[in-house]
Amino acid sequence: xxxxxxxxxxxxxxxxxxxxxxxxxxxxxxxxxxxxxxxxxxxxxxxxxxxxxxxxxxxxxxxxxxxxxxxxxxxxxxxxxxxxxxxxxxxxxxxxxxxxxxxxxxxxxxxxxxxxxxxxxxxxxxxxxxxxxxxxxxxxxxxxxxxxxxxxxxxxxxxxxxxxxxxxxxxxxxxxxxxxxxxxxxxxxxxxxxxxxxxxx
Numbered sequence: 001x002x003x004x005x006x007x008x009x010x011x012x013x014x015x016x017x018x019x020x021x022x023x024x025x026x027x028x029x030x031x032x033x034x035x036x037x038x039x040x041x042x043x044x045x046x047x048x049x050x051x052x053x054x055x056x057x058x059x060x061x062x063x064x065x066x067x068x069x070x071x072x073x074x075x076x077x078x079x080x081x082x083x084x085x086x087x088x089x090x091x092x093x094x095x096x097x098x099x100x101x102x103x104x105x106x107x108x109x110x111x112x113x114x115x116x117x118x119x120x121x122x123x124x125x126x127x128x129x130x131x132x133x134x135x136x137x138x139x140x141x142x143x144x145x146x147x148x149x150x151x152x153x154x155x156x157x158x159x160x161x162x163x164x165x166x167x168x169x170x171x172x173x174x175x176x177x178x179x180x181x182x183x184x185x186x187x188x189x190x191x192x193x194x195x196x197x198x199x200x201x
Contacts, residue, residue: 006030006033009026009027009029009030009033010026010030012026013026013027013030019104020101020102020103020104020105021105021109021113023101024101024102024105024113025113027091027094027095027157027160028113028156028157029156030087030091031088031091031156031157031159031160032156034084034087034088034091034159035088035156035159037080037084038081038084038085041076041077041080041081041084044076044077045073045074045076046073048069048070048072048073048076049069049070049073051069052065052066052069052070052073055069085163085166085167086163086167088159088160088162088163088164089160089163089164089166089167090164091160091164092157092159092160092161092162092163092164092165093164093167095132095133095136095157095160095161095164096132096133096137096161096164099131099132102131102132107121107124107125107130108121110132111124111135114132114135114136114141114142114155114157115142115143115144115145115146116135116141116142116144117141117144117145118145120139120141120144124139124141132157133161136155136157136158136161137157137158137161137162137165140154140155140158142154142155142156142157142158143155
């Protein structure tokens with residue numbers, strides 16, 4: 001996705017005159033684009049580590065090359081990864097706090113947009129309180145109609161909420177061991193669209 005499209009989605013997601021459905025769809029597209037770019041960075045790092053692994057068979061003659069590849073894998077696009085994590089965390093915090101944005105959709109409208117399986121909807125109705133955070137993060141039912149039986153539930157909004165929780169844990173220092181996937185600096189403005197260098201995904 002090109003940067004201009006991301007800018008447009010960001011504008012729509014923050015536009016007060018847009019409908020709740022339109023804003024949430026725009027946010028999902030943003031989350032999907034950011035998560036896709038994160039996966040691309042991780043794939044590049046794995047490729048570098050695989051190269052290093054192949055060269056280990058020829059140690060000690062390849063020690064310098066292996067060391068260099070491992071260093072590259074550890075630092076590959078680290079700034080972009082950090083900023084993408086922070087952008088997702090920012091969206092996640094907004095989703096978990098801004099209940100007014102979700103209320104106009106109603107339960108069924110929200111489940112339709114999130115692609116929640118009808119069986120799971122019946123289970124959700126039994127809960128005393130069901131909102132977006134409960135559906136996508138606590139229960140992990142975003143896109144459940146497409147991923148029935150999967151051990152790991154995942155979705156664009158789930159990823160945003162996940163990164164928001166990781167950032168909160170890191171800020172509060174309750175459990176640093178759980179917050180190793182991202183390393184965002186404190187009190188730094190979120191660079192919404194600089195992170196992708198013109199493209200995402």
